[in-house]
Amino acid sequence: MRTKTLLLTAVLGVATAATSMGQVFSQNIVGYVNVVLRPGFNLIANPLNGTNNGLNTIIPNPGVGSFVYKFTNPGGFSQIAENGGPGLWDVNLTLAPGEGAFISVPALTTNTFVGEVLTGTRTNDIPTGFSIRSSIVPQSGALDTVLGFPAAAGDFIYRFANPGGYSVFESGGGGLWDPTAPVPAVGESFWINNPGAAKSWVRTFNP
Amino acid sequence: MKKQLMILAAAIALTGSAFGQGQVTMGNNAGSLIIDNFGTAVTSGSTSFQLLAGATADSLQAIGTIAGVGFPGRIANTVVNIAGVAPGQTAFFQIQAWQSSFASYAAAVAGNGGTGLSQVFSAATSSAGPPPGTPTALAGLFPGFAVIVPEPSTIALGLIGAGSLLFLRRKK
Numbered sequence: 001m002r003t004k005t006l007l008l009t010a011v012l013g014v015a016t017a018a019t020s021m022g023q024v025f026s027q028n029i030v031g032y033v034n035v036v037l038r039p040g041f042n043l044i045a046n047p048l049n050g051t052n053n054g055l056n057t058i059i060p061n062p063g064v065g066s067f068v069y070k071f072t073n074p075g076g077f078s079q080i081a082e083n084g085g086p087g088l089w090d091v092n093l094t095l096a097p098g099e100g101a102f103i104s105v106p107a108l109t110t111n112t113f114v115g116e117v118l119t120g121t122r123t124n125d126i127p128t129g130f131s132i133r134s135s136i137v138p139q140s141g142a143l144d145t146v147l148g149f150p151a152a153a154g155d156f157i158y159r160f161a162n163p164g165g166y167s168v169f170e171s172g173g174g175g176l177w178d179p180t181a182p183v184p185a186v187g188e189s190f191w192i193n194n195p196g197a198a199k200s201w202v203r204t205f206n207p
Numbered sequence: 208m209k210k211q212l213m214i215l216a217a218a219i220a221l222t223g224s225a226f227g228q229g230q231v232t233m234g235n236n237a238g239s240l241i242i243d244n245f246g247t248a249v250t251s252g253s254t255s256f257q258l259l260a261g262a263t264a265d266s267l268q269a270i271g272t273i274a275g276v277g278f279p280g281r282i283a284n285t286v287v288n289i290a291g292v293a294p295g296q297t298a299f300f301q302i303q304a305w306q307s308s309f310a311s312y313a314a315a316v317a318g319n320g321g322t323g324l325s326q327v328f329s330a331a332t333s334s335a336g337p338p339p340g341t342p343t344a345l346a347g348l349f350p351g352f353a354v355i356v357p358e359p360s361t362i363a364l365g366l367i368g369a370g371s372l373l374f375l376r377r378k379k
Binding site: 041067069077102104130154156158160165166167168169170172176178179191193 | 230232234236277278281283284285286288337338339341342344
């Protein structure tokens, strides 16, 4: 998946409250990320937190006949949505940062995700067995050393390229990988097969 | 007209089969390590692996690329498309191993290099989807095996035997 990251950082600096001591400001980092969707299947992630993270707003116009498949564990691919036109999904599934899903599109297109970068300490729950996940923060890098994934021996990561299909990565624990640590792109999700107990992927991001 | 339709149908079927292949991940796990003559787990650069696969146990043929050693005793995980087997269908497998100093299993056998073979086993390939299922992991579906280098004494005995036969033949 070719991801063009054009993250525009804008400090909104909106005054939120006025007190007798003065004003309190909140700062949000907002921007957009372009993700290329190729005809057929793409394993995608929503890199930015939108207003509601519903498909109608985050992927409004992928092409009529596009499908999104979300995987739950347990449950499998039990959540499916079909696009019938601009801003019109038959089921307005949500895709929050940290989650992932397959999208199939009929023709080459680029989706622009718009929203805010999630900051602070965030937790991505990793169940036992298979799940589709992504980095909560819009950042590319080695999954464990850069993105902070708690890789343990026996963890498998499956990335999906279009074209190319699957590539597989196995953690040996202690920073060892066969063949190398996976480096997912911004806007890309991937399969995790966690043979151990459910665990948390905790990320603290304070730029 | 009928002929053209049949040709078109055949072409579509061929195209479909080319894209609709079952996938597996060739690999093993810590409970099925690949070892050498001395019972030591094979190490990176020492051993090569080739997956044999087919729709039946007697139609196995080499498929996919040659893999090396990943972690000690472990085949480097390699995703392989199983031609002729649709996603979700069961296929049969066997894994050849040989000393990496030889180009192939056959060359290692011919050159008295170290070789090993897994048992034949079967597994359902990746699910048909949609969306595409992850490749079926072959790890855990077969026991570990040894890559045996023929003992020098065995080779020597073979040479002596061959020499004796030649000698006797000449004498006659």
